[in-house]
Amino acid sequence: MMDMDDGSDVSRVTIQSHRGALIASIQVDLEARVLRRFQSDLLEQVRSSKARAVIIDLTGVEVMDGADFDGLRRTIDMVSLMGTPTILCGLRPGVAAALVDLNVATEGLQTSLSLDRALDAIAAGESRDATLAASDGSRDQEPTDENPREKALDRE
Amino acid sequence: MRIRERRLSIENEMDVTRAVLETVSFCTAAGIDRGRGQLVATAVSELARNIIKYATRGDVILRPCAGPSGNGVEIVVEDDGPGIDDVEQAMQDHFSTSGTLGLGLPGVKRMMDEFAIESQRGRGTRVTIRKWL
Amino acid sequence: MTDPAHYARRTGAPDRTTELLSTYGIEAQDLERIATYGKLVVGKLDVYIDMFYTWLARQPDFDRFFSDPVKLEHVKTLQVTYWEEFFRARVDSHYVEQRELVGNVHARIGLPLPTYFAAMNYSMQIFLDELYDGSLEPAEYAATARSIMKLMNFDTAVVVDTYSVLTHRTIREQSDALMRMSTPVTAIWRDILMLPIVGIIDSKRAQDIMNAMLTAIADTQARVIIMDISGVAIVDTAVANHLIKITKATKLMGCECTISGLSAAIAQTIVELGIDVGNIKTMATLRDALAAAFRATGTAIRDAT
Numbered sequence: 001m002m003d004m005d006d007g008s009d010v011s012r013v014t015i016q017s018h019r020g021a022l023i024a025s026i027q028v029d030l031e032a033r034v035l036r037r038f039q040s041d042l043l044e045q046v047r048s049s050k051a052r053a054v055i056i057d058l059t060g061v062e063v064m065d066g067a068d069f070d071g072l073r074r075t076i077d078m079v080s081l082m083g084t085p086t087i088l089c090g091l092r093p094g095v096a097a098a099l100v101d102l103n104v105a106t107e108g109l110q111t112s113l114s115l116d117r118a119l120d121a122i123a124a125g126e127s128r129d130a131t132l133a134a135s136d137g138s139r140d141q142e143p144t145d146e147n148p149r150e151k152a153l154d155r156e
Numbered sequence: 157m158r159i160r161e162r163r164l165s166i167e168n169e170m171d172v173t174r175a176v177l178e179t180v181s182f183c184t185a186a187g188i189d190r191g192r193g194q195l196v197a198t199a200v201s202e203l204a205r206n207i208i209k210y211a212t213r214g215d216v217i218l219r220p221c222a223g224p225s226g227n228g229v230e231i232v233v234e235d236d237g238p239g240i241d242d243v244e245q246a247m248q249d250h251f252s253t254s255g256t257l258g259l260g261l262p263g264v265k266r267m268m269d270e271f272a273i274e275s276q277r278g279r280g281t282r283v284t285i286r287k288w289l
Numbered sequence: 290m291t292d293p294a295h296y297a298r299r300t301g302a303p304d305r306t307t308e309l310l311s312t313y314g315i316e317a318q319d320l321e322r323i324a325t326y327g328k329l330v331v332g333k334l335d336v337y338i339d340m341f342y343t344w345l346a347r348q349p350d351f352d353r354f355f356s357d358p359v360k361l362e363h364v365k366t367l368q369v370t371y372w373e374e375f376f377r378a379r380v381d382s383h384y385v386e387q388r389e390l391v392g393n394v395h396a397r398i399g400l401p402l403p404t405y406f407a408a409m410n411y412s413m414q415i416f417l418d419e420l421y422d423g424s425l426e427p428a429e430y431a432a433t434a435r436s437i438m439k440l441m442n443f444d445t446a447v448v449v450d451t452y453s454v455l456t457h458r459t460i461r462e463q464s465d466a467l468m469r470m471s472t473p474v475t476a477i478w479r480d481i482l483m484l485p486i487v488g489i490i491d492s493k494r495a496q497d498i499m500n501a502m503l504t505a506i507a508d509t510q511a512r513v514i515i516m517d518i519s520g521v522a523i524v525d526t527a528v529a530n531h532l533i534k535i536t537k538a539t540k541l542m543g544c545e546c547t548i549s550g551l552s553a554a555i556a557q558t559i560v561e562l563g564i565d566v567g568n569i570k571t572m573a574t575l576r577d578a579l580a581a582a583f584r585a586t587g588t589a590i591r592d593a594t
Contacts, residue, residue: 089543093503096541100534112543113510165454170461173489176523191554194523198558201525260526263562
């Protein structure tokens, strides 16, 4: 590995835009330089694309330690300072188990089982905000904290 | 029915589990209702865990006792560990040298009818608790 | 609540040995007699071994435990040491440890206790009858025999205690294994899982529960998982930490964990112990937890009319 500071040869995390969200799929080890590159790429895209939300997809991550997680957490905080929420999705069972053993800070994190769910949640949040804006204030459903999806499925 | 004293050696987590189960059955045999028996067993669990956390081994002794207004159970949890430097501080909530909820001693005291602790640095620790019928 | 005698014991002689000596009524005089008698028989330990193993070879279990000649020689050497120590009659914590070792070895190879008792009994016969040269006064001999019996009972007590500790350990390991096999995570509704937990939650069990839950969440794509703890014996700070950890892990996977079956006693202990459950939803009944789960997943149940 060449030691160049412009980071041009550092692995990059791919960031795509889809349905109004920025989706970053983590497939590489988040060591310091990769993380820094990812953060600057992501923040630049958040600024320029006016995305409604960021989704960090961890489906491809098999191993993650406390330091990796901290790095992610800081990235989420940075994005949040720019006024955009982040959803972590696709965390694997083994990784989740290891992270809680390491006692990582999970408070205030938005999470989702899968990329699809995350996208649905963002869309639902969108429609809810739209309804709030358009309506005269009366609502027939109580929003829940955990899941912004509001559609009631009637069953008989 | 006379209940006999039981002494349990505590060296590892399995012994803690055994002590908890023995305490539940001991309290039932002594005539203590299930809910209050659970309180006693929880107290024993907290104290026995302190043994394996801070000392290498210790004992839990379960015995019936008689008081001025009736019968009850008395439990002694003791070890030859490093002892507690400042018992008063340990008896205040949230004190801990290892960053967790501490020794759980104030909680144990609240759950029991009577509570006494003797501890000295280098001399081990002994907690005696009682629950009346 | 100070017990000065107790404190004295704790800083002085090992209390277990002292207690045992007292229980079997063994005093300095007894130990002296045993040591004196020992001088008569210790020189004949090879004869003892011969007689003992002739007898042992006739016992039903012999082939199962002593068929290996190398092992047999090793055992004989250990046995000689055992009796040399016995007749030296210096009963301290080291002596007790050696007896515990015997118990450990016998328990581990699975030698039945009755066989052990029979062997001790026969050994006593050999030492007190076969190998006795008749040189003591009758009264002295009788007193010595009593002392030897006391110390043999002492030894047996230590060995039996070790047996029972090991047996308990085995039983518990087996029941642990059984408990671990039963983590039935059920999909009780679309996107809702439920897991009833029964008994004691120790760190091993907590890990099994967490793994089972997380795998089920990944497999079924559940949004809510209900952990019912009405069958849990006690919740202390350690158990609470396990439960909190589990809910954190499920949250990382985007699934909310609700705890149901919180009894009055457990609610009391949680507060008294100062445990902070934070944002975890807890309920008294499974029914309430289910209702909350329905709300969280946006499901409404209506009666058919």
